Amino acid sequence: MGNAGIQYTNALTEGPDGLEATFTVNVLANHLFVRLLQDRFAAPARIVITVSDTHFGDFKHNMGMVPGPAWKSPDALARTGAFPEPDTTSAGRTAYSTSKLAAIYLVHEYARRLPAGIDAVAYNPGFVPGTGLTRNAGPVSRFAMRRILPVMALTPLATSRDAAGRYLADVVLGTTRAPTGSYVDRGRTARSSEESYDERREGELWEAAERFTAA
Template identity: 45%
Template structure:
């Protein structure tokens, strides 16, 4: 990690590490950089999540902060806990942020506490608010990694037909709950991951080059319980599909994907700020994902929607 972070202790903020490949990535980061202080944002038992990640370094190195990403007020409160700790010296300088949390639902009429469509609110608005609140606290050299998905390409060779192509719209309309079943919910997920790349590009223009921002695609990961919100029969089918793809060499286990993500961060993301990283390699994202007007509109509107 010396290529990205200084040797002195840093604070690293993590979302989406309570299960799946995010948990595996966090375990590797903590084991390889035990001198850093890790702030884990998790819904529910955040202290328990932190304790489960801490055996190798001791509970004093991993701080759990309760945060429901479906509530922008709760996100703002959690960000305030972190910034206060940074400002009063309880936490060392901020050196990293991994925004890995993501959700997908079976319908598009689910709403957060703020009345926003849940997939867009959690995957896009919550992370924009978190990073926006923290961006002035980063101490270079530092890194920001936002987890995206190759579903944003909208092509069969990436999704195997499991997810419809994204359909971008004005952010205020994307944030609005609407009628739609599993297919439209899948489209909402792909659209939110296109939005994640837009956020990475917009953020890269706002941070100094020494604070590198990247969108990271872990590709297909089996065994992550990603479809936990689906009915049991569909959940069982999804798990079987993921296992089959993994056996065919088209996917990875959570352990493999988490190790790949962590090692990419530890080595220093291999590309300029704003790059799209596919399983450790810098590659072009979709042509649609390079649209500065959309990126800036999303940044402005996400700021407005999150208050």
């Protein structure tokens, strides 16, 4: 289960390897994890990568809280300053939504490349307030995420942490039926954004991820 996720208040934060940290954690870390364990998977098996409906980039899916993805070449996305005004929260959130689009691309590529019986699924828990996702945000945003926005979990606009965990367990255990390459929105398979189906981008990202994570 790949559950790595981070969101910064800028697009300038570097990881220890000099690559942009959002892309490193949300995309490359999951890819490295899958590739290192690939020879240990025995069919039937299921790999679940946590993604986000922010990849849709519309008000319906994230209430305007996160800008939509702004796709660029993987080599550009892996470097700091890939988005306009890179020192702003908006750029940091754009890096986040773009990284989640990238994660879906890799799931599609895993579905093509992994042996039969080793399934790869993208899981979207929806907006889950009360987590540490915004721990790098300012004090007002952190307070709202931890103390105010959890109330939204009582509505269809958000998912409680407990519910997100149950949905995830159902995906991992196969209770939620999802063929390899699927996008699971909470408790059901669904279609991800139209932009998320692009074999050229998927192939380019695979090749770049392989380069960036090579030993």
